[in-house]
Amino acid sequence: MSNSVGKAFYLTTPIYYVNDAPHIGHAYTTVAGDVLTRWHRQRGEEVWFLTGTDEHGQKVMRTADLNKVSPQDWVDRLVESAWKPNWKALNIANDDFIRTTEPRHTERVQKFLQGLKDSGHIYAGKYEGPYCVDCEEFKLPGDLIEANGEKLCPIHSKPIELVNENNWFFKLSAFVEPLLKHYKDNPDACQPESARNEVLSFLEGGVSDLSISRSTFDWGIPVPWDTDQVVYVWFDALLNYATAVGLGDDPNSQGGRKFAETWPADVHLVGKDILRFHAVIWPAMLMAAGLSVPKKVFAHGWLLVGGEKMSKSKLTGIAPSDITDHFGVDAFRYYFLRAIPFGTDGSFSWEDMSARYTSELANDFGNLASRLTAMVEKYCAGVIPAVAKDRALQSALEATVSKADQAMCALDFQGGINAIMEFCKKVNGYVTEKEPWKLAKDSANQGQLEEVLYNTAESLRALAVLLNPVMPATCEILWESLGANKTLGSISQQKISDVVLWGQLPAGSIVIKSAVLFPRLDDSK
DSSP states (O other), X not given: OOOOTTOOEEEEEEEEEOSSOOOHHHHHHHHHXXXXXXXXXXXXXXXXXXXXXXXXXXXXXXXXXXXXXXXXXXXXXXXXXXXXHHHHHTTOOOSEEEETTSHHHHHHHHHHHHHHHHTTOXXXXXXXXXXXXXXXXXXXXXXXXXXXXXXXXXXXXXXXXXXXXXXXXXOGGGGHHHHHHHHHHXXXXXXXXXXXXXXXXXXXXOXXXXXXXXXXXXXXXXXXXXXXXXXXXXXXXXTHHHHTTTTTSOTTSHHHHHHHHHOSOSEEEEXXXXXXXXXXXXXXXXXXXXXOOOSOEEEEOOEEETTEEOOTTTTOOOOHHHHHHHHOHHHHHHHHHHHSOBTBOEEOOHHHHHHHIIIIIIIIIIHHHHHHHHHHHHHHTTBOXXXXXXXXXXXXXXXXXXXXXXXXXXXXXXXXXXXXXXXXXXXXHHHHHHOHHHXXXXXXXXXXXXXXXXXXXXXXXXXXXXXXXXXXXXXHXXXXXXXXXXXXXOGGGOOGGGTTOTTOSOTTOBOOOOOOSSOOOOTTO
Protein backbone atom coordinates (compact mmCIF):
# COMPACT_ATOMS: atom_id res chain seq x y z
CA MET A 1 0.00 0.00 0.00
CA SER A 2 2.49 2.60 -1.11
CA ASN A 3 1.55 6.02 -2.40
CA SER A 4 2.48 8.07 -5.40
CA VAL A 5 5.04 10.80 -4.86
CA GLY A 6 3.61 13.83 -3.10
CA LYS A 7 0.57 11.99 -1.69
CA ALA A 8 0.54 11.37 2.04
CA PHE A 9 -0.77 8.13 3.51
CA TYR A 10 -4.02 9.51 4.95
CA LEU A 11 -5.83 7.58 7.68
CA THR A 12 -8.87 8.55 9.72
CA THR A 13 -10.56 7.10 12.77
CA PRO A 14 -14.36 7.33 12.93
CA ILE A 15 -15.61 10.74 13.95
CA TYR A 16 -16.53 9.90 17.54
CA TYR A 17 -19.87 10.94 18.96
CA VAL A 18 -19.33 12.99 22.14
CA ASN A 19 -22.29 12.39 24.33
CA ASP A 20 -19.99 10.71 26.89
CA ALA A 21 -16.33 9.93 27.71
CA PRO A 22 -14.49 7.38 25.52
CA HIS A 23 -14.45 3.69 26.47
CA ILE A 24 -12.00 0.99 25.37
CA GLY A 25 -14.02 0.37 22.19
CA HIS A 26 -13.12 3.90 21.03
CA ALA A 27 -9.54 3.42 22.24
CA TYR A 28 -9.25 0.15 20.28
CA THR A 29 -9.96 1.88 16.95
CA THR A 30 -7.74 4.86 17.73
CA VAL A 31 -4.81 2.68 18.81
CA ALA A 32 -5.18 0.62 15.61
CA GLY A 33 -5.01 3.84 13.58
CA ASP A 34 -2.00 5.02 15.55
CA VAL A 35 -0.10 1.74 15.10
CA LEU A 36 -0.80 1.67 11.36
CA THR A 37 0.23 5.30 10.81
CA ARG A 38 3.38 4.86 12.92
CA TRP A 39 4.22 1.78 10.81
CA HIS A 40 3.80 3.78 7.59
CA ARG A 41 5.96 6.57 9.02
CA GLN A 42 8.66 3.98 9.75
CA ARG A 43 8.42 2.90 6.12
CA GLY A 44 9.59 6.44 5.33
CA GLU A 45 6.21 7.65 4.04
CA GLU A 46 4.53 11.00 4.52
CA VAL A 47 1.55 10.38 6.80
CA TRP A 48 -1.53 12.34 7.88
CA PHE A 49 -3.53 10.89 10.77
CA LEU A 50 -6.89 12.45 11.66
CA THR A 51 -9.23 11.83 14.57
CA GLY A 52 -11.95 14.00 16.02
CA THR A 53 -15.41 14.43 17.46
CA ASP A 54 -18.94 14.57 16.08
CA GLU A 55 -20.71 17.16 18.20
CA HIS A 56 -24.11 17.91 16.64
CA GLY A 57 -27.44 16.11 16.66
CA GLN A 58 -30.43 15.36 18.84
CA LYS A 59 -28.66 12.99 21.21
CA VAL A 60 -26.01 15.55 22.20
CA MET A 61 -28.69 18.20 22.62
CA ARG A 62 -30.76 15.96 24.91
CA THR A 63 -27.74 14.89 26.97
CA ALA A 64 -26.74 18.55 27.42
CA ASP A 65 -30.33 19.39 28.49
CA LEU A 66 -30.25 16.61 31.09
CA ASN A 67 -26.99 18.06 32.43
CA LYS A 68 -28.51 21.58 32.42
CA VAL A 69 -25.84 23.10 30.16
CA SER A 70 -25.84 24.32 26.56
CA PRO A 71 -24.84 21.75 23.89
CA GLN A 72 -21.69 23.78 23.11
CA ASP A 73 -20.63 23.84 26.79
CA TRP A 74 -21.31 20.12 27.04
CA VAL A 75 -19.15 19.17 24.04
CA ASP A 76 -16.39 21.64 24.97
CA ARG A 77 -16.15 20.12 28.43
CA LEU A 78 -16.09 16.52 27.17
CA VAL A 79 -13.56 17.11 24.40
CA GLU A 80 -11.11 18.97 26.65
CA SER A 81 -11.55 16.88 29.81
CA ALA A 82 -12.09 13.39 28.37
CA TRP A 83 -11.37 12.86 24.67
CA LYS A 84 -8.11 14.72 24.07
CA PRO A 85 -6.56 13.64 27.42
CA ASN A 86 -7.40 9.99 26.69
CA TRP A 87 -5.62 10.06 23.35
CA LYS A 88 -2.63 11.78 24.93
CA ALA A 89 -2.51 9.16 27.70
CA LEU A 90 -2.56 6.34 25.11
CA ASN A 91 0.35 7.94 23.20
CA ILE A 92 -1.73 8.62 20.07
CA ALA A 93 0.33 10.60 17.55
CA ASN A 94 -2.50 12.14 15.50
CA ASP A 95 -1.64 15.05 13.19
CA ASP A 96 -5.00 16.77 13.53
CA PHE A 97 -8.12 16.68 15.70
CA ILE A 98 -11.29 17.95 14.02
CA ARG A 99 -14.40 19.06 15.87
CA THR A 100 -17.62 19.41 13.87
CA THR A 101 -18.44 22.62 15.77
CA GLU A 102 -15.30 24.35 14.43
CA PRO A 103 -15.78 27.14 11.84
CA ARG A 104 -13.40 25.40 9.38
CA HIS A 105 -15.77 22.41 9.32
CA THR A 106 -19.07 24.30 9.42
CA GLU A 107 -18.16 26.66 6.56
CA ARG A 108 -16.87 23.88 4.30
CA VAL A 109 -19.96 21.71 4.97
CA GLN A 110 -22.27 24.55 3.93
CA LYS A 111 -20.23 25.19 0.79
CA PHE A 112 -20.27 21.47 -0.12
CA LEU A 113 -24.03 21.22 0.48
CA GLN A 114 -24.76 24.31 -1.60
CA GLY A 115 -22.70 22.76 -4.41
CA LEU A 116 -24.80 19.56 -4.33
CA LYS A 117 -28.02 21.62 -4.33
CA ASP A 118 -26.82 23.72 -7.28
CA SER A 119 -25.94 20.61 -9.28
CA GLY A 120 -29.40 19.06 -8.73
CA HIS A 121 -28.54 16.33 -6.23
CA ILE A 122 -30.79 17.72 -3.46
CA TYR A 123 -34.56 18.22 -3.46
CA ALA A 124 -37.35 19.08 -0.99
CA GLY A 125 -39.46 16.23 0.42
CA LYS A 126 -41.30 14.85 3.41
CA TYR A 127 -39.83 12.25 5.75
CA GLU A 128 -42.09 9.95 7.71
CA GLY A 129 -40.64 6.97 9.49
CA PRO A 130 -38.68 5.48 12.38
CA TYR A 131 -35.60 7.21 13.80
CA CYS A 132 -33.14 6.01 16.47
CA VAL A 133 -31.76 8.99 18.38
CA ASP A 134 -28.90 6.89 19.85
CA CYS A 135 -27.74 5.88 16.34
CA GLU A 136 -28.83 9.26 14.91
CA GLU A 137 -30.14 7.14 12.03
CA PHE A 138 -33.29 7.02 9.92
CA LYS A 139 -34.20 3.33 10.18
CA LEU A 140 -35.82 1.07 7.60
CA PRO A 141 -38.81 -0.85 9.02
CA GLY A 142 -36.91 -4.09 8.25
CA ASP A 143 -34.01 -2.97 10.48
CA LEU A 144 -36.12 -2.99 13.65
CA ILE A 145 -36.72 -5.71 16.21
CA GLU A 146 -39.91 -6.15 18.24
CA ALA A 147 -40.23 -6.73 21.98
CA ASN A 148 -43.37 -6.42 24.14
CA GLY A 149 -45.24 -4.86 21.23
CA GLU A 150 -42.64 -2.09 20.77
CA LYS A 151 -40.35 -1.50 17.79
CA LEU A 152 -36.75 -1.32 18.99
CA CYS A 153 -33.39 -0.37 17.50
CA PRO A 154 -31.43 -3.66 17.16
CA ILE A 155 -28.18 -1.97 18.25
CA HIS A 156 -29.41 -0.10 21.34
CA SER A 157 -32.48 -2.25 22.23
CA LYS A 158 -34.35 1.02 22.78
CA PRO A 159 -37.70 2.15 21.32
CA ILE A 160 -37.44 4.16 18.10
CA GLU A 161 -39.19 7.48 17.58
CA LEU A 162 -41.50 8.24 14.68
CA VAL A 163 -40.41 11.32 12.75
CA ASN A 164 -42.67 13.36 10.48
CA GLU A 165 -40.82 16.32 8.95
CA ASN A 166 -40.50 18.39 5.79
CA ASN A 167 -36.84 17.88 4.96
CA TRP A 168 -34.27 18.13 2.19
CA PHE A 169 -33.31 14.89 0.45
CA PHE A 170 -30.10 13.69 -1.23
CA LYS A 171 -30.55 11.54 -4.39
CA LEU A 172 -28.72 8.56 -2.89
CA SER A 173 -30.59 6.08 -5.12
CA ALA A 174 -28.85 7.57 -8.18
CA PHE A 175 -25.53 6.18 -6.97
CA VAL A 176 -26.46 2.52 -6.44
CA GLU A 177 -25.05 1.37 -9.80
CA PRO A 178 -21.80 3.41 -9.58
CA LEU A 179 -21.26 2.10 -6.03
CA LEU A 180 -21.88 -1.53 -7.03
CA LYS A 181 -19.42 -1.14 -9.89
CA HIS A 182 -16.87 0.50 -7.57
CA TYR A 183 -16.95 -2.37 -5.06
CA LYS A 184 -16.95 -5.07 -7.70
CA ASP A 185 -14.00 -3.47 -9.52
CA ASN A 186 -12.10 -2.68 -6.29
CA PRO A 187 -12.58 -5.52 -3.78
CA ASP A 188 -10.09 -3.83 -1.42
CA ALA A 189 -12.26 -0.70 -1.16
CA CYS A 190 -14.39 -2.26 1.57
CA GLN A 191 -12.82 -4.71 3.98
CA PRO A 192 -12.94 -7.29 5.50
CA GLU A 193 -14.80 -9.44 2.98
CA SER A 194 -17.78 -9.90 5.34
CA ALA A 195 -18.21 -6.08 5.40
CA ARG A 196 -17.96 -5.85 1.62
CA ASN A 197 -20.58 -8.56 1.17
CA GLU A 198 -22.92 -6.76 3.57
CA VAL A 199 -22.57 -3.51 1.59
CA LEU A 200 -23.13 -5.27 -1.75
CA SER A 201 -26.28 -7.02 -0.54
CA PHE A 202 -27.58 -3.75 0.96
CA LEU A 203 -27.02 -1.96 -2.37
CA GLU A 204 -28.56 -4.80 -4.37
CA GLY A 205 -31.65 -4.68 -2.13
CA GLY A 206 -32.47 -1.18 -3.36
CA VAL A 207 -31.64 2.12 -1.66
CA SER A 208 -33.98 5.03 -0.89
CA ASP A 209 -33.03 8.68 -1.12
CA LEU A 210 -31.71 10.11 2.14
CA SER A 211 -33.22 12.85 4.27
CA ILE A 212 -30.27 15.16 4.93
CA SER A 213 -31.86 17.80 7.15
CA ARG A 214 -33.89 18.05 10.38
CA SER A 215 -36.47 20.70 11.12
CA THR A 216 -37.62 19.92 14.68
CA PHE A 217 -34.51 21.02 16.60
CA ASP A 218 -31.69 23.49 16.02
CA TRP A 219 -28.43 21.94 17.31
CA GLY A 220 -26.58 21.53 14.03
CA ILE A 221 -25.19 23.32 11.00
CA PRO A 222 -27.87 25.50 9.35
CA VAL A 223 -28.84 24.45 5.82
CA PRO A 224 -27.43 27.41 3.83
CA TRP A 225 -30.53 28.06 1.67
CA ASP A 226 -33.07 27.14 4.41
CA THR A 227 -31.81 28.26 7.81
CA ASP A 228 -34.90 26.95 9.64
CA GLN A 229 -33.39 23.48 9.13
CA VAL A 230 -30.10 21.95 10.28
CA VAL A 231 -27.97 19.48 8.34
CA TYR A 232 -28.62 15.84 9.32
CA VAL A 233 -25.85 14.95 11.76
CA TRP A 234 -24.36 12.12 9.68
CA PHE A 235 -24.24 14.18 6.48
CA ASP A 236 -22.40 16.85 8.50
CA ALA A 237 -20.15 14.37 10.34
CA LEU A 238 -19.00 12.30 7.37
CA LEU A 239 -17.68 15.43 5.69
CA ASN A 240 -15.10 15.89 8.47
CA TYR A 241 -12.69 13.54 6.71
CA ALA A 242 -12.50 16.01 3.83
CA THR A 243 -13.18 19.35 5.58
CA ALA A 244 -10.22 18.71 7.91
CA VAL A 245 -7.85 18.69 4.93
CA GLY A 246 -9.29 21.68 3.05
CA LEU A 247 -12.32 20.43 1.09
CA GLY A 248 -13.54 23.05 -1.38
CA ASP A 249 -10.73 25.54 -0.72
CA ASP A 250 -9.06 27.39 -3.59
CA PRO A 251 -6.41 24.98 -5.06
CA ASN A 252 -3.71 27.65 -4.58
CA SER A 253 -4.55 28.26 -0.91
CA GLN A 254 -2.99 26.40 2.01
CA GLY A 255 -6.17 24.31 2.43
CA GLY A 256 -6.36 23.56 -1.29
CA ARG A 257 -2.74 22.37 -1.35
CA LYS A 258 -3.35 20.21 1.73
CA PHE A 259 -6.34 18.62 0.03
CA ALA A 260 -4.26 17.80 -3.06
CA GLU A 261 -1.56 16.19 -0.87
CA THR A 262 -3.91 14.02 1.17
CA TRP A 263 -7.13 13.24 -0.69
CA PRO A 264 -8.46 10.62 -1.22
CA ALA A 265 -8.18 8.99 2.20
CA ASP A 266 -6.21 5.73 2.10
CA VAL A 267 -8.03 4.15 5.04
CA HIS A 268 -11.19 5.05 6.93
CA LEU A 269 -11.27 2.91 10.08
CA VAL A 270 -14.83 2.35 11.31
CA GLY A 271 -16.78 0.09 13.65
CA LYS A 272 -19.01 -2.34 11.77
CA ASP A 273 -22.19 -0.70 13.13
CA ILE A 274 -21.45 2.46 11.10
CA LEU A 275 -20.37 0.65 7.94
CA ARG A 276 -23.35 1.70 5.75
CA PHE A 277 -22.77 5.39 6.42
CA HIS A 278 -19.13 5.10 5.35
CA ALA A 279 -19.42 2.60 2.50
CA VAL A 280 -22.74 3.75 0.95
CA ILE A 281 -23.71 7.32 1.90
CA TRP A 282 -20.19 8.80 2.10
CA PRO A 283 -18.82 7.64 -1.28
CA ALA A 284 -22.15 8.60 -2.91
CA MET A 285 -21.79 12.15 -1.51
CA LEU A 286 -18.26 12.33 -2.94
CA MET A 287 -19.34 10.94 -6.32
CA ALA A 288 -22.12 13.56 -6.47
CA ALA A 289 -19.50 16.27 -5.91
CA GLY A 290 -17.14 14.80 -8.52
CA LEU A 291 -14.51 13.88 -5.92
CA SER A 292 -12.41 10.72 -5.56
CA VAL A 293 -13.82 8.14 -3.18
CA PRO A 294 -11.72 6.70 -0.31
CA LYS A 295 -9.34 3.89 -1.23
CA LYS A 296 -10.44 1.67 1.66
CA VAL A 297 -13.15 1.57 4.32
CA PHE A 298 -12.19 -1.02 6.93
CA ALA A 299 -14.88 -2.11 9.41
CA HIS A 300 -13.46 -3.77 12.49
CA GLY A 301 -15.49 -5.93 14.87
CA TRP A 302 -16.93 -5.10 18.26
CA LEU A 303 -15.17 -5.45 21.55
CA LEU A 304 -17.37 -7.62 23.72
CA VAL A 305 -17.50 -7.78 27.49
CA GLY A 306 -19.39 -10.75 28.87
CA GLY A 307 -20.77 -11.33 25.36
CA GLU A 308 -22.26 -7.79 25.15
CA LYS A 309 -21.09 -5.08 22.73
CA MET A 310 -19.26 -2.41 24.69
CA SER A 311 -21.40 0.65 25.37
CA LYS A 312 -21.94 3.15 28.15
CA SER A 313 -25.71 2.65 28.06
CA LYS A 314 -25.34 -1.07 28.82
CA LEU A 315 -22.70 -0.50 31.53
CA THR A 316 -20.13 -2.53 29.63
CA GLY A 317 -18.11 0.57 28.73
CA ILE A 318 -14.76 0.26 30.48
CA ALA A 319 -12.56 3.36 30.66
CA PRO A 320 -9.09 2.87 29.12
CA SER A 321 -7.48 4.01 32.40
CA ASP A 322 -9.12 1.07 34.25
CA ILE A 323 -6.76 -1.14 32.23
CA THR A 324 -3.72 1.08 31.69
CA ASP A 325 -3.41 1.85 35.43
CA HIS A 326 -2.80 -1.86 36.00
CA PHE A 327 -1.02 -3.09 32.85
CA GLY A 328 0.54 0.10 31.46
CA VAL A 329 -0.20 1.90 28.20
CA ASP A 330 2.05 -0.17 25.92
CA ALA A 331 0.61 -3.46 27.15
CA PHE A 332 -2.88 -2.06 26.41
CA ARG A 333 -1.81 -1.10 22.86
CA TYR A 334 -0.20 -4.52 22.32
CA TYR A 335 -2.94 -6.68 23.78
CA PHE A 336 -5.95 -5.46 21.81
CA LEU A 337 -4.19 -5.74 18.44
CA ARG A 338 -2.43 -9.03 19.28
CA ALA A 339 -5.35 -10.88 20.89
CA ILE A 340 -8.17 -10.05 18.45
CA PRO A 341 -8.01 -10.53 14.66
CA PHE A 342 -8.78 -7.04 13.34
CA GLY A 343 -12.11 -7.19 11.53
CA THR A 344 -13.81 -9.76 13.78
CA ASP A 345 -15.56 -9.39 17.13
CA GLY A 346 -13.37 -10.13 20.13
CA SER A 347 -13.90 -10.51 23.84
CA PHE A 348 -11.88 -8.58 26.37
CA SER A 349 -10.91 -10.57 29.43
CA TRP A 350 -8.75 -9.38 32.31
CA GLU A 351 -7.44 -12.96 32.82
CA ASP A 352 -6.38 -13.33 29.16
CA MET A 353 -4.65 -9.96 29.21
CA SER A 354 -2.84 -10.87 32.43
CA ALA A 355 -1.66 -14.20 30.98
CA ARG A 356 -0.40 -12.62 27.73
CA TYR A 357 1.29 -9.79 29.62
CA THR A 358 3.26 -12.29 31.70
CA SER A 359 4.12 -14.85 29.00
CA GLU A 360 4.64 -12.68 25.91
CA LEU A 361 5.67 -9.27 27.20
CA ALA A 362 7.38 -9.88 30.55
CA ASN A 363 8.91 -13.33 29.86
CA ASP A 364 9.58 -13.42 26.11
CA PHE A 365 10.41 -9.78 25.32
CA GLY A 366 11.18 -7.97 28.60
CA ASN A 367 13.24 -10.82 30.02
CA LEU A 368 15.33 -11.12 26.83
CA ALA A 369 16.20 -7.42 27.05
CA SER A 370 17.12 -7.50 30.75
CA ARG A 371 19.20 -10.72 30.37
CA LEU A 372 21.15 -9.21 27.47
CA THR A 373 21.96 -5.92 29.21
CA ALA A 374 22.93 -7.77 32.42
CA MET A 375 25.28 -10.14 30.51
CA VAL A 376 26.90 -7.35 28.45
CA GLU A 377 27.51 -5.48 31.69
CA LYS A 378 28.91 -8.57 33.46
CA TYR A 379 30.98 -10.13 30.66
CA CYS A 380 31.88 -7.15 28.40
CA ALA A 381 32.13 -4.24 30.86
CA GLY A 382 28.87 -2.77 29.52
CA VAL A 383 30.17 -2.33 25.97
CA ILE A 384 28.70 -3.94 22.80
CA PRO A 385 31.36 -6.38 21.50
CA ALA A 386 32.62 -6.74 17.90
CA VAL A 387 30.05 -7.17 15.13
CA ALA A 388 29.19 -10.83 14.55
CA LYS A 389 26.66 -12.61 12.36
CA ASP A 390 24.47 -15.64 12.94
CA ARG A 391 23.10 -16.72 9.56
CA ALA A 392 20.03 -18.48 10.99
CA LEU A 393 19.02 -15.38 12.99
CA GLN A 394 19.64 -13.10 10.04
CA SER A 395 17.52 -15.14 7.62
CA ALA A 396 14.78 -15.45 10.29
CA LEU A 397 14.83 -11.65 10.60
CA GLU A 398 14.52 -11.18 6.82
CA ALA A 399 11.46 -13.45 6.74
CA THR A 400 10.00 -11.67 9.80
CA VAL A 401 10.30 -8.17 8.32
CA SER A 402 8.75 -9.25 5.02
CA LYS A 403 5.86 -11.05 6.74
CA ALA A 404 5.25 -8.31 9.33
CA ASP A 405 5.32 -5.49 6.75
CA GLN A 406 2.86 -7.28 4.49
CA ALA A 407 0.50 -8.06 7.38
CA MET A 408 0.59 -4.60 8.99
CA CYS A 409 -0.06 -2.82 5.69
CA ALA A 410 -3.04 -5.14 5.13
CA LEU A 411 -4.37 -4.20 8.62
CA ASP A 412 -3.68 -7.73 9.87
CA PHE A 413 -2.21 -6.43 13.12
CA GLN A 414 -2.40 -9.82 14.81
CA GLY A 415 -0.47 -11.46 11.95
CA GLY A 416 2.16 -8.72 11.98
CA ILE A 417 2.68 -8.80 15.75
CA ASN A 418 2.72 -12.63 15.76
CA ALA A 419 5.50 -12.65 13.15
CA ILE A 420 7.60 -10.25 15.24
CA MET A 421 6.98 -12.18 18.49
CA GLU A 422 7.91 -15.47 16.75
CA PHE A 423 11.28 -13.89 15.98
CA CYS A 424 11.54 -12.85 19.64
CA LYS A 425 10.95 -16.51 20.64
CA LYS A 426 13.64 -17.60 18.16
CA VAL A 427 16.16 -15.22 19.76
CA ASN A 428 15.27 -16.57 23.20
CA GLY A 429 15.79 -20.09 21.83
CA TYR A 430 19.20 -19.03 20.45
CA VAL A 431 20.30 -17.70 23.86
CA THR A 432 19.06 -20.86 25.64
CA GLU A 433 20.89 -23.08 23.14
CA LYS A 434 24.20 -21.13 23.22
CA GLU A 435 24.23 -20.84 27.05
CA PRO A 436 26.43 -17.72 27.27
CA TRP A 437 26.54 -18.04 31.11
CA LYS A 438 28.36 -21.37 30.66
CA LEU A 439 30.70 -19.99 27.98
CA ALA A 440 31.67 -17.23 30.42
CA LYS A 441 33.12 -19.75 32.87
CA ASP A 442 36.17 -20.30 30.65
CA SER A 443 38.10 -17.31 29.28
CA ALA A 444 39.06 -19.44 26.23
CA ASN A 445 35.43 -19.02 25.10
CA GLN A 446 35.46 -15.19 25.27
CA GLY A 447 35.30 -14.79 21.46
CA GLN A 448 32.37 -17.17 21.18
CA LEU A 449 30.62 -15.53 24.15
CA GLU A 450 30.96 -12.09 22.55
CA GLU A 451 29.48 -13.38 19.28
CA VAL A 452 26.42 -14.70 21.12
CA LEU A 453 25.97 -11.40 22.97
CA TYR A 454 26.39 -9.31 19.82
CA ASN A 455 23.85 -11.40 17.87
CA THR A 456 21.37 -11.11 20.75
CA ALA A 457 21.86 -7.33 21.02
CA GLU A 458 21.51 -6.90 17.25
CA SER A 459 18.29 -8.98 17.32
CA LEU A 460 16.97 -6.70 20.06
CA ARG A 461 17.81 -3.67 17.92
CA ALA A 462 15.58 -5.14 15.21
CA LEU A 463 12.82 -6.02 17.68
CA ALA A 464 12.86 -2.49 19.11
CA VAL A 465 12.27 -0.96 15.66
CA LEU A 466 9.61 -3.50 14.62
CA LEU A 467 7.64 -3.17 17.85
CA ASN A 468 8.05 0.62 18.06
CA PRO A 469 4.75 1.40 16.28
CA VAL A 470 2.94 -0.87 18.75
CA MET A 471 4.79 -0.02 21.98
CA PRO A 472 6.63 3.27 21.42
CA ALA A 473 7.45 4.15 25.04
CA THR A 474 8.87 0.69 25.83
CA CYS A 475 10.88 0.46 22.61
CA GLU A 476 12.36 3.91 23.24
CA ILE A 477 13.65 2.66 26.64
CA LEU A 478 15.12 -0.47 25.02
CA TRP A 479 16.69 1.59 22.21
CA GLU A 480 18.40 3.85 24.74
CA SER A 481 19.54 0.94 26.88
CA LEU A 482 21.27 -0.58 23.79
CA GLY A 483 23.05 2.76 23.29
CA ALA A 484 21.48 2.91 19.83
CA ASN A 485 20.15 6.47 20.15
CA LYS A 486 23.75 7.76 20.40
CA THR A 487 25.08 5.71 17.49
CA LEU A 488 22.09 5.17 15.15
CA GLY A 489 19.90 8.20 15.88
CA SER A 490 16.32 8.22 17.11
CA ILE A 491 14.26 5.04 16.87
CA SER A 492 11.47 6.78 14.93
CA GLN A 493 13.93 7.55 12.12
CA GLN A 494 14.76 3.86 11.56
CA LYS A 495 13.20 2.47 8.39
CA ILE A 496 11.34 -0.85 8.34
CA SER A 497 13.09 -1.79 5.08
CA ASP A 498 16.53 -1.23 6.69
CA VAL A 499 15.85 -3.36 9.79
CA VAL A 500 17.21 -6.46 8.02
CA LEU A 501 20.67 -4.96 7.44
CA TRP A 502 22.63 -7.00 9.95
CA GLY A 503 25.42 -5.46 12.00
CA GLN A 504 24.03 -1.94 12.49
CA LEU A 505 24.63 -1.82 16.23
CA PRO A 506 28.26 -0.69 16.33
CA ALA A 507 30.89 -2.28 18.54
CA GLY A 508 31.70 0.01 21.45
CA SER A 509 28.10 1.19 22.05
CA ILE A 510 27.58 1.66 25.76
CA VAL A 511 24.78 -0.47 27.16
CA ILE A 512 22.80 1.01 30.03
CA LYS A 513 20.75 -1.15 32.36
CA SER A 514 17.20 0.23 32.22
CA ALA A 515 14.17 -0.25 34.39
CA VAL A 516 12.36 -3.57 33.86
CA LEU A 517 10.33 -3.14 30.66
CA PHE A 518 7.32 -5.08 31.94
CA PRO A 519 7.28 -5.21 35.74
CA ARG A 520 5.56 -8.04 37.56
CA LEU A 521 1.85 -7.32 37.93
CA ASP A 522 0.45 -6.64 41.35
CA ASP A 523 -2.73 -8.72 41.16
CA SER A 524 -3.63 -7.98 44.75
CA LYS A 525 -5.06 -4.57 43.66
